[in-house]
Amino acid sequence: MAQTLNNRQIADVFDTIADMLQLKGEIIHRILAYRRVAETIRELPRDLRALAAEDKLNEIDGVGKVLAEKISELLETGELRFYHELAQEIPPGLVEVLRVNGVGPKKAMLFYKELGIASIPALEAAAQAGKLRNLSGMGSKSEAKILESITALARRTNRVRLDTAWAAAEKLLRPLLQLPGVIQGDIAGSVRRGKSTIGDIDLLIASYQPLPIMEAFVHHPDVTRILGQGETKSSVELENGLQCDLRVVPPERYGTALSYFTGSKDHNTRLRERARDRGLSLNEWAFTPLEGGAEVLCASEPEVYAQLGLPWIPPELREDRGEIDLAAQGILPRLIEIKDIRADLHMHTTWSDGKLSVRDMAWIARERGLSYIVISDHSQSLGVANGLSVERLRAQREEIRAVDAEFAPSLRVFQGVEMEIRADGSLDYGDDVLEWLDVVIASLHSGLRQPREQVTARLLNAIRNPHVDIIGHPRGQMIPDREPADLDMDAVFGAAREHDTALEINASPYRLDLDDAHARRAAEMGIKIAVNTDSHNGDGFTALRYGIMTARRAGLRPEEVINTWSVESFLAWLRQ
Ligand SMILES: [Zn+2]
Numbered sequence: 001m002a003q004t005l006n007n008r009q010i011a012d013v014f015d016t017i018a019d020m021l022q023l024k025g026e027i028i029h030r031i032l033a034y035r036r037v038a039e040t041i042r043e044l045p046r047d048l049r050a051l052a053a054e055d056k057l058n059e060i061d062g063v064g065k066v067l068a069e070k071i072s073e074l075l076e077t078g079e080l081r082f083y084h085e086l087a088q089e090i091p092p093g094l095v096e097v098l099r100v101n102g103v104g105p106k107k108a109m110l111f112y113k114e115l116g117i118a119s120i121p122a123l124e125a126a127a128q129a130g131k132l133r134n135l136s137g138m139g140s141k142s143e144a145k146i147l148e149s150i151t152a153l154a155r156r157t158n159r160v161r162l163d164t165a166w167a168a169a170e171k172l173l174r175p176l177l178q179l180p181g182v183i184q185g186d187i188a189g190s191v192r193r194g195k196s197t198i199g200d201i202d203l204l205i206a207s208y209q210p211l212p213i214m215e216a217f218v219h220h221p222d223v224t225r226i227l228g229q230g231e232t233k234s235s236v237e238l239e240n241g242l243q244c245d246l247r248v249v250p251p252e253r254y255g256t257a258l259s260y261f262t263g264s265k266d267h268n269t270r271l272r273e274r275a276r277d278r279g280l281s282l283n284e285w286a287f288t289p290l291e292g293g294a295e296v297l298c299a300s301e302p303e304v305y306a307q308l309g310l311p312w313i314p315p316e317l318r319e320d321r322g323e324i325d326l327a328a329q330g331i332l333p334r335l336i337e338i339k340d341i342r343a344d345l346h347m348h349t350t351w352s353d354g355k356l357s358v359r360d361m362a363w364i365a366r367e368r369g370l371s372y373i374v375i376s377d378h379s380q381s382l383g384v385a386n387g388l389s390v391e392r393l394r395a396q397r398e399e400i401r402a403v404d405a406e407f408a409p410s411l412r413v414f415q416g417v418e419m420e421i422r423a424d425g426s427l428d429y430g431d432d433v434l435e436w437l438d439v440v441i442a443s444l445h446s447g448l449r450q451p452r453e454q455v456t457a458r459l460l461n462a463i464r465n466p467h468v469d470i471i472g473h474p475r476g477q478m479i480p481d482r483e484p485a486d487l488d489m490d491a492v493f494g495a496a497r498e499h500d501t502a503l504e505i506n507a508s509p510y511r512l513d514l515d516d517a518h519a520r521r522a523a524e525m526g527i528k529i530a531v532n533t534d535s536h537n538g539d540g541f542t543a544l545r546y547g548i549m550t551a552r553r554a555g556l557r558p559e560e561v562i563n564t565w566s567v568e569s570f571l572a573w574l575r576q
């Protein structure tokens with residue numbers, strides 16, 4: 001039997017097809033159809049296999065009959081005839097050449113036809129040998145530019161984590177906000193939308209005096225290369241290869257610009273369509289009446305949305321996943337906020353691999369305004385993390401009870417554990433131990449690459465155990481490098497709902513697991529969600545903002561997240 005492809009692999013095939021069609025000079029609509037479906041599949045909270053089995057492939061947004069057949073063919077055979085036919089004309093290696101800045105489909109085909117170039121290394125070699133400059137439409141200048149782009153590409157291959165981008169963005173923006181003539185400024189783009197990985201940073205400032213701001217920006221000590229410096233836009237590269245664009249706009253246009261540069265692209269497209277229906281064209285500067293007339297300027301984002309007959313939409317929702325319809329109907333969810341959070345249910349201390357004592361963690365938690373916490377150190381078989389034997393678990397209980405007595409009633413401290421789901425599927429403590437722990441989190445840390453049936457069965461075994469309250473970082477992904485385990489999420493969600501086991505959004509920016517799409521689907525099924533920081537030190541608590549952004553991207557309301565509950569409600573749920 002052919003190897004079964006997962007969602008991500010199928011999305012990659014469609015993306016490559018879009019690239020190949022682009023190289024062929026196909027019409028843009030056809031290219032976009034593949035591009036969009038690749039993106040949809042990549043973020044789909046359900047398995048294509050499961051959808052195919054239910055005959056529901058064509059219910060996926062943007063998937064018609066033709067694409068549904070192609071997905072089925074890929075699922076059944078692991079191959080796609082259409083792809084192989086295309087590959088006869090356009091070598092798949094050629095698509096990577098398109099990633100080089102300044103090389104569009106026309107040039108890529110020119111290099112291929114004239115010089116047989118079908119990869120970036122081949123392109124680099126040809127440029128170094130001076131072979132490109134004599135081709136039609138090329139010159140030594142454009143040849144040098146291509147070499148430069150290839151070097152830049154090598155530096156910035158991967159996307160960075162949200163926290164890395166956020167910290168870099170704040171560090172760049174903060175000094176600019178102190179400059180004279182600056183009225184306001186924001187981080188825009190995917191950082192503002194809280195995506196788990198970031199491709200580049202967008203900053204926006206309102207001012208009538210852009211030049212000194214641009215000057216300060218490009219000379220920030222973190223800047224390693226100036227990519228461009230202008231009056232309205234400047235671009236720089238940071239040491240880690242991250243690109244950062246700053247735009248300075250007049251204050252009366254700030255709202256339009258902020259909405260435009262926050263994105264997403266798809267959300268903006270929908271806003272433009274809505275504007276057109278109202279006889280307006282919309283770009284980053286203003287609304288302009290289609291029939292002619294004066295521009296409509298918006299100094300703030302709510303004004304932009306009001307112009308479209310909509311309430312302001314939180315940035316985390318701006319992904320064209322139905323938020324505009326909800327807004328139009330006045331039924332946008334009241335999204336969870338940091339201030340709704342009363343508890344953190346997952347953290348480590350010096351009893352396992354944490355850096356601080358139980359008392360220190362309690363003290364910091366109280367300072368941060370929490371009203372209850374769960375200490376959840378690692379269990380015995382996680383030797384690398386100094387996991388707790390049953391005896392040490394009992395000894396820890398004494399200490400936690402003492403700290404609880406000291407901090408109550410302003411902060412309650414409970415004893416939990418982050419229990420290993422062992423590679424053989426068994427749990428790390430027997431029921432005789434689990435029953436006296438206040439809270440049990442079960443997590444996968446090993447055997448994440450096991451086949452789907454095996455790794456899913458392990459997780460299901462934990463979910464079904466009546467003592468297990470929460471599944472920690474359910475899919476086991478690490479950002480940006482480690483793919484999630486190949487879990488049957490339909491089965492996981494089904495069991496979690498049946499057994500009332502909560503699933504975690506682990507707020508660590510290395511995890512953000514569940515991701516937004518899965519958390520949304522879980523909550524829609526009525527599964528309880530926990531947003532926990534998994535802190536290993538005092539700084540760890542600051543990760544809460546990333547978990548909350550992920551929860552907001554999932555459209556979660558406060559009541560759907562158990563960390564917002566009163567301690568009484570939480571204890572009542574545990575007792576059930
Ligand atoms: Zn863990």
Ligand SMILES: [Zn+2]
Binds near residue numbers: 346347534
């Ligand atoms: Zn942990």
